[in-house]
Amino acid sequence: MASVDIRDISMAFAGKNDLPFVALDGINLSVKDGEFVCLIGHSGCGKSTLLNLIAGLLLPTKGTVVCGGTPVKAPGPDRAMVFQSHALLPWMTCVENVSLGIRQAFRGRLSKAEMQEKAEQALKLVHLDHAIHKYPYEISGGMKQRVGIARALATEPRVLLLDEPFGALDALTRSSLQDELIRVIEKTKSTVVMVTHDIDEAILLADRVVMMTNGPEARIGDVMDVSLDRPRDRIELASNAHYGEYRRQLLDFLYRKQLARAETGA
Amino acid sequence: MRRELTRPWVASVLLLIAFLAIWQFLTAATGGPTANVDPEYARLAGQSASQEKTGAIPTPVAVAKRGYELLINAFDSSNPNNLGIAWHLLYSLGRVMLGYILAVLVAVPLGFALGLMPKLYQSLNPFIQILRPVSPLAWMPLALYVFRDSSVSTIFIIFICAIWPMLINTAVGAAGVRPEWVNVSRVFGVGRLEHVARIVFPASMPMIMTGMRISIGIAWFVIVAAEMVGAQSGIGYFIWNEWNNLQIASMIVAIVLIGIIGLALDVGLSWTASRLSFRE
Ligand SMILES: Nc1ncnc2c1ncn2[C@@H]1O[C@H](COP(=O)(O)OP(=O)(O)O)[C@@H](O)[C@H]1O
Numbered sequence: 001m002a003s004v005d006i007r008d009i010s011m012a013f014a015g016k017n018d019l020p021f022v023a024l025d026g027i028n029l030s031v032k033d034g035e036f037v038c039l040i041g042h043s044g045c046g047k048s049t050l051l052n053l054i055a056g057l058l059l060p061t062k063g064t065v066v067c068g069g070t071p072v073k074a075p076g077p078d079r080a081m082v083f084q085s086h087a088l089l090p091w092m093t094c095v096e097n098v099s100l101g102i103r104q105a106f107r108g109r110l111s112k113a114e115m116q117e118k119a120e121q122a123l124k125l126v127h128l129d130h131a132i133h134k135y136p137y138e139i140s141g142g143m144k145q146r147v148g149i150a151r152a153l154a155t156e157p158r159v160l161l162l163d164e165p166f167g168a169l170d171a172l173t174r175s176s177l178q179d180e181l182i183r184v185i186e187k188t189k190s191t192v193v194m195v196t197h198d199i200d201e202a203i204l205l206a207d208r209v210v211m212m213t214n215g216p217e218a219r220i221g222d223v224m225d226v227s228l229d230r231p232r233d234r235i236e237l238a239s240n241a242h243y244g245e246y247r248r249q250l251l252d253f254l255y256r257k258q259l260a261r262a263e264t265g266a
Numbered sequence: 267m268r269r270e271l272t273r274p275w276v277a278s279v280l281l282l283i284a285f286l287a288i289w290q291f292l293t294a295a296t297g298g299p300t301a302n303v304d305p306e307y308a309r310l311a312g313q314s315a316s317q318e319k320t321g322a323i324p325t326p327v328a329v330a331k332r333g334y335e336l337l338i339n340a341f342d343s344s345n346p347n348n349l350g351i352a353w354h355l356l357y358s359l360g361r362v363m364l365g366y367i368l369a370v371l372v373a374v375p376l377g378f379a380l381g382l383m384p385k386l387y388q389s390l391n392p393f394i395q396i397l398r399p400v401s402p403l404a405w406m407p408l409a410l411y412v413f414r415d416s417s418v419s420t421i422f423i424i425f426i427c428a429i430w431p432m433l434i435n436t437a438v439g440a441a442g443v444r445p446e447w448v449n450v451s452r453v454f455g456v457g458r459l460e461h462v463a464r465i466v467f468p469a470s471m472p473m474i475m476t477g478m479r480i481s482i483g484i485a486w487f488v489i490v491a492a493e494m495v496g497a498q499s500g501i502g503y504f505i506w507n508e509w510n511n512l513q514i515a516s517m518i519v520a521i522v523l524i525g526i527i528g529l530a531l532d533v534g535l536s537w538t539a540s541r542l543s544f545r546e
């Protein structure tokens with residue numbers, strides 16, 4: 001069954017001189033239950049736009065997004081987002097940040113104490129037991145992003161949306177957060193749509209990598225299945241026979257087809 | 267020694283001493299009679315008598331003496347026509363606080379409404395823009411005519427001058443909540459009221475506090491002028507009254523006290539602001 005069904009979506013923004021700026025044009029994509037999909041593409045091609053359309057933060061000019069059988073008209077508790085800029089509220093402690101989502105998602109279903117328990121559990125899941133009552137300014141960038149993941153997962157969404165969540169982190173922190181995400185998703189069996197511009201990250205995490213062409217009027221240029229069992233280990237992956245071929249496919253798309261297209265001004 | 271000299275506070279003290287020395291030198295040399303008045307006579311005749319003759323700028327020493335006299339009698343209320351200076355300052359502070367608190371109560375909620383409802387902002391903006399540049403004192407005669415009470419009028423003047431910076435800052439703060447925080451609120455389904463209370467309010471706190479600081483400064487500015495025009499008490503009235511008695515030293519003491527209290531108000535609010543604002 002499809003968790004998310006993106007049906008013939010186009011998205012135009014109000015551009016210069018009243019001309020509409022068409023960011024996305026005719027996108028079709030279906031994400032199965034429990035599937036991990038990575039969106040990859042050059043900066044500015046419309047990856048965040050597509051993710052915001054799934055989240056319901058934006059409404060498409062054409063087409064529909066269907067999530068769990070119902071058309072998306074606004075954000076809802078069935079979809080949670082991890083933002084690129086962590087987007088923690090600086091005046092709330094980590095556990096208060098996590099509780100914010102829980103309170104809305106479980107209103108009337110859980111008691112206050114149960115909600116608190118749930119928030120603390122979510123932080124424990126990402127190994128932040130020690131930072132529960134700390135404020136965002138007291139913790140590192142990697143820890144903030146863990147709180148962002150905990151906040152999103154704690155609402156038990158049908159679909160987890162991640163917008164370049166590790167883009168701003170150094171390589172070592174990024175690896176440890178990727179491993180953390182692998183471990184957590186293995187437990188929760190979440191359906192995930194994640195935006196990235198990191199080829200290795202896509203191969204490590206995704207069942208399917210969706211490659212987007214450069215904008216404007218970006219489309220899905222190619223889709224690559226990564227038919228390796230999840231969860232994957234980054235060290236084993238490095239010596240996997242198919243790994244090089246996956247990399248080559250993605251590199252070929254991003255740096256030959258797309259850059260060539262950009263240079264000829266197409 | 268060189269390092270000592272470059273410390274800012276050392277330089278400040280040296281500058282103050284230099285300033286006082288030059289002041290003393292200029293006034294003691296040209297002031298003539300002031301310096302020559304027999305202190306015993308001055309005490310008998312009252313300070314006013316000694317200085318009425320001269321009209322010159324008093325020396326810093328004379329000002330310090332006068333300051334001491336004013337301070338030991340600061341809370342004197344034996345003569346209702348000649349209250350101690352502390353009473354006048356308290357009258358002024360009381361009026362400022364009343365007008366200011368009324369202004370906060372109106373400006374902050376209204377500022378939120380304006381910030382969250384752009385249409386309302388646009389329709390009220392012409393009125394704000396026309397009323398804001400009006401000197402608060404221009405309201406004074408009208409206020410006296412309407413309220414028929416000088417205290418109420420000065421409180422109104424404080425209200426009307428303190429409201430604009432807080433109103434505009436709150437509106438700008440509420441309208442300018444970072445898009446990422448608004449998105450968090452939307453993605454996690456935070457309701458309208460909770461959004462205002464738990465996201466917009468803390469997010470605009472630094473802006474609100476900046477507005478409050480600007481407003482208290484303006485209010486403290488304006489109270490002096492307002493009391494000169496239309497009050498029978500308060501530090502503004504005090505200065506005007508001393509001027510009528512040619513008590514130049516008292517006026518200088520009052521000016522210094524006004525400065526110190528203004529500074530204290532600003533420091534107090536900026537401390538509050540740093541306590542209430544979020545850290546990043
Ligand atoms: N709110 C908006 N208004 C106008 N143009 C926008 C808006 N959001 C995004 N765009 C444009 O749409 C294109 C895709 O943006 P985005 O989805 O953020 O790209 P990506 O996330 O792939 O880097 C960009 O050219 C961007 O300038």
Ligand SMILES: [Mg+2]
Binds near residue numbers: 163164
């Ligand atoms: Mg983006």
